[in-house]
Amino acid sequence: MHEPTESINLLSSLGINLSSGQLTTLAIALFVATYAMILLEKYVHRTVAALLGACAVMITGLLTPDMAWASIDFNTIFLLFGMMNIVNVLSRSGFFDLVARRALVLTRGEPARVLWIFSLLTALFSAFLDNVTTVLFMAPVVMTVVLRLGLKPMPYLIAVILSSNTGGTATLVGDPPNIIIGSVAGKGFGEFLTNVAPYALVATVAGIGLMHLLMRRRGDLNSDISAERLRLALTDDTPLKTNPLLMKQALGVFAVTLLLFMIGHPLGLEAGLIALTTSTFLMLIADLTPVELFEQVEWTTLLFFMGLFVVVGALEHVGVFTMVATSLTDIIGGNVGSGILLVGFASALISGFVDNIPFTISMASVLRELQTTFGPSMDPLWWALSLGACLGGNLTLIGASANIVVSDIAAREGHPISFGGFMRYGTPVSLITTTIALGLFYITHTLMN
Structure with missing residues (x-):
């Protein structure tokens, strides 16, 4: 002591x-x-x-x-801050609106399909990205989809949270505790895939299934949207306000960030430093001022x-x-x-x-x-x-x-x-x-x- x-x-x-x-x-x-x-x-x-x-x-x-x-764990703080800024740029480019519209068509407007599709996508992304990055990306999309379908956002957002944590359990880079264990114990990416991923996969499927039962019992899978409103939601062809150049820049930096997450640890680069560096570079090349972006940071x-x-x-x-x-x-x-x-x-x-x-x-x-x-x-x-x-x-x-x-x-x-x-x-x-x-x-x- x-x-x-x-x-x-x-x-x-x-x-x-x-x-x-x-x-x-x-x-x-x-x-x-x-x-x-x-x-x-x-x-x-x-x-x-x-x-x-x-x-x-x-x-x-x-x-x-x-x-x-x-x-204070500044690796976590820098990771959150950096990814918030990258996601904010993606949002300004119209990327989330574009993904939400296409995802909405894929669900056919069925609440159960919304739950399973977005939960499985979240778990998959969380296994190979850090789960904070994943929810920053997925939560706005899910929010947009469920609101258009006249559903209550809370249970669907909770499903995203639960899937991000179970999916993130599977790999070395998916959740901060795994990064710590890998560092202290000298365990590699492959060892996590062999020793943890199978059980995380079972837990993910079981978790989504249980969430389905809980939501059905509480009426969260019931939609009172009219057939006409559903048709309009699924066939909405209103032009989206997008900025193609900004979207390409943000997606490019996002891809580089994810790549560095995968290879950075052996090079001595922590996830927080990577996110802070790449998000700062994005601010440099994007036609946005820090004031514009920092207003959207979840302080x-x-x-x-x-x-x-x-x-x-x-x-x-x-x-x-x-x-x-x-x-x-x-x-x-x-x-x-x-x-x-x-x-x-x-x-x-x-x-x-x-x-x-x-x-x-x-x-x-x-x-x-x-x-x-x-x-x-x-x-x-x-x-x-x-x-x-x-x-x-x-x-x-x-x-x-x-x-x-x-x-x-x-x-x-x-x-x-x-x-x-x-x-x-x-x-x-x-x-x-x-x-x-x-x-x-x-x-x-x-x-x-």
């Missing part, structure tokens, strides 16, 4: 000096209070809640401002993550994650089967309520030490961590980056996704898909070996 911070802060100036144990309790209390405010979104905006929590962490001296700044999302990183950073600094991970290690010992279940389900549960990036960093360090002691036989625990951390992101609205990004897009368009509304769909899907994936993984690596 880290030593208490010795810098001057409000508590020390009042003559209050807390022990290490008391600092740990304070960090947990501030996290719980912040999370409670996020839950009370009707009264407190989640970005305000996260920033208040971050301020409290610094005021009480759990972290100095410099330490708080260092606790509330970026600030929410920055505040939450600071609050979670306080937990990490006082050793909460290390204590949890160490306790798991003591229970696991050298039993791979127990390790798969404990690491997998604990990771899923914790990742549903704490951003999975700092937890994965802490747990990956513990698994590396465990593997040093027990050798290659502990390899399955890396894949259990991947499945748990990624699929657990569907448990709540703040479980993964993609969830927050889509939520803010929906709120901006006047169709907010509430915390409770998300859990009505996301929680059962997360519980069942995680259980299926980890169960199959457990059977494969214990009972069959």
Whole structure:
């Protein structure tokens, strides 16, 4: 556990000096209070809640401002910021309107087809891109399609979120926890395809199927659109306002960005740096000013993550994650089967309520030490961590980056996704898909070996 911070802060100036144990309790209390405010979104905006929590962490001296700044994962922030700008240029070029119109014809106006087509596309894209990029691309298209069909956007946008997280589980580049695991454990793209992708595929299909059942039960697959309105929607030949040159520029930069995502890690290029660089280059060649683009950046999302990183950073600094991970290690010992279940389900549960990036960093360090002691036989625990951390992101609205990004897009368009509304769909899907994936993984690596 880290030593208490010795810098001057409000508590020390009042003559209050807390022990290490008391600092740990304070960090947990501030996290719980912040999370409670996020839950009370009707009264407190989640970005305000996260920033208040971050301020409290610094005021009480759990972290100095410099330490708080260092606790922010700027790879994630740069990735979000860069991809938001690229997607904004694509939007200005008319690309999303064009894709939405063609996708609408493909669905034939049937709600179930809308659900399955867009969910499968989202999962596929998320496997080979990062899932935040995918939802930035897919959410506006889905929003346009469902509104034209007279459907409620919320469940369809939630389906996009769930599919992005399950699809992103499949590969090294699909979800941030996998990137961390690949880096710490030295695992490559092919190893993820072999050891994780099959279970992620099953989880994806099961998740969409369960989402279908939930939406049908709640009437979300019923459309009251008239036959004439449907005909007009499917045969709409109104000229689209597009900018072909801008579209080509944006798609070209987008393609280069995706290519660099695939090959950048071995070259020492993090996804956030790639996105920041290519989006800046796009601003250079496009006939748009930064002011025009920055007006469309989801600043509330970026600030929410920055505040939450600071609050979670306080937990990490006082050793909460290390204590949890160490306790798991003591229970696991050298039993791979127990390790798969404990690491997998604990990771899923914790990742549903704490951003999975700092937890994965802490747990990956513990698994590396465990593997040093027990050798290659502990390899399955890396894949259990991947499945748990990624699929657990569907448990709540703040479980993964993609969830927050889509939520803010929906709120901006006047169709907010509430915390409770998300859990009505996301929680059962997360519980069942995680259980299926980890169960199959457990059977494969214990009972069959």
